[in-house]
Amino acid sequence: MNIKDIIIANNFHYKKSLGQNFITDRNLLDAIVKDGGVGKDDVAVEIGVGAGGLTAALSATAKKVYGFEVDRSLEGILAQTLKGCENTEIIFRDVLKMSDEEFKAVVKEPFHVVANLPYYITMPLIMRFLESGLCAKSITVMVQKEVAERITARHNTKEYSAVTVAVKFYADAEIKRAVSKNMFFPVPKVDSALLKLTVVPNKYGVADKEKFLKLTSAAFSMRRKTLANNLEAAFGTAKTITEKALERLGYPPNARGETLPIEDFIRLYDLIF
Numbered sequence: 001m002n003i004k005d006i007i008i009a010n011n012f013h014y015k016k017s018l019g020q021n022f023i024t025d026r027n028l029l030d031a032i033v034k035d036g037g038v039g040k041d042d043v044a045v046e047i048g049v050g051a052g053g054l055t056a057a058l059s060a061t062a063k064k065v066y067g068f069e070v071d072r073s074l075e076g077i078l079a080q081t082l083k084g085c086e087n088t089e090i091i092f093r094d095v096l097k098m099s100d101e102e103f104k105a106v107v108k109e110p111f112h113v114v115a116n117l118p119y120y121i122t123m124p125l126i127m128r129f130l131e132s133g134l135c136a137k138s139i140t141v142m143v144q145k146e147v148a149e150r151i152t153a154r155h156n157t158k159e160y161s162a163v164t165v166a167v168k169f170y171a172d173a174e175i176k177r178a179v180s181k182n183m184f185f186p187v188p189k190v191d192s193a194l195l196k197l198t199v200v201p202n203k204y205g206v207a208d209k210e211k212f213l214k215l216t217s218a219a220f221s222m223r224r225k226t227l228a229n230n231l232e233a234a235f236g237t238a239k240t241i242t243e244k245a246l247e248r249l250g251y252p253p254n255a256r257g258e259t260l261p262i263e264d265f266i267r268l269y270d271l272i273f
């Protein structure tokens with residue numbers, strides 16, 4: 001029986017509240033695994049295994065797969081769809097509610113995250129893996145098209161935001177493929193995109209990352225205000241200090257946050273703090 005038939009035979013009721021939109025197309029599932037860069041020596045972590053379509057594709061390629069799922073009612077279906085997947089362990093827990101220690105007790109080696117995420121946990125989950133001490137080498141996730149565009153945006157665009165900079169601070173981001181909403185069941189309202197984040201440890205050599213990210217978050221806090229105004233409000237930094245630093249970097253004193261690529265935020269941070 002294929003996955004679709006197993007889901008039907010088990011009379012499964014999809015839970016919208018858990019973001020349950022499954023993918024069963026084998027070509028797409030294999031392409032996701034390939035895009036995730038998962039090879040035979042790799043450990044894969046999947047968040048939200050659902051009926052196990054992606055899990056089975058990962059299992060066929062990876063050395064070991066850890067799949068996390070909150071919905072215990074999928075247990076019977078997974079026993080059938082993952083039959084024979086000896087290298088796969090399913091953990092019925094919410095990753096966001098696990099401490100780093102609890103997670104590391106399960107996943108002991110560096111790993112690649114590959115997941116078709118419920119959209120409401122997209123950003124908390126991405127930031128959790130980027131900010132924590134968990135050893136994610138890459139994070140390849142299906143997200144809403146708009147979110148993928150925001151995360152990979154260039155400066156001087158309306159999509160460019162504090163989130164773009166925060167993600168770029170930790171990882172290189174690229175959109176691997178656009179995915180039509182018709183590839184999911186039930187069909188969701190919006191189209192998706194497969195986003196790949198390749199983690200680069202200590203990418204910019206910033207010692208106080210919280211302070212740097214507070215600066216970039218402040219830079220976008222009121223988009224119509226100048227960067228100097230926003231930094232004065234957040235840090236009490238005199239406007240003249242920011243304006244002089246901006247001029248040294250070749251920007252007008254009234255520059256706004258969205259005009260600076262992350263490399264110039266780093267230079268600005270070094271000049272101000």
Ligand code: SAM
Pocket residue numbers: 018019020021022023024047048049050051052053054055068069070071093094095096115116117118121
């Ligand atoms: N991976 C499957 C696929 O591609 O067909 C299912 C994807 S579906 C979009 C998301 C899955 O995540 C659902 O099965 C849902 O129950 C599960 N889920 C929702 N919140 C979760 C959480 N906090 N932790 C783990 N799994 C979660």
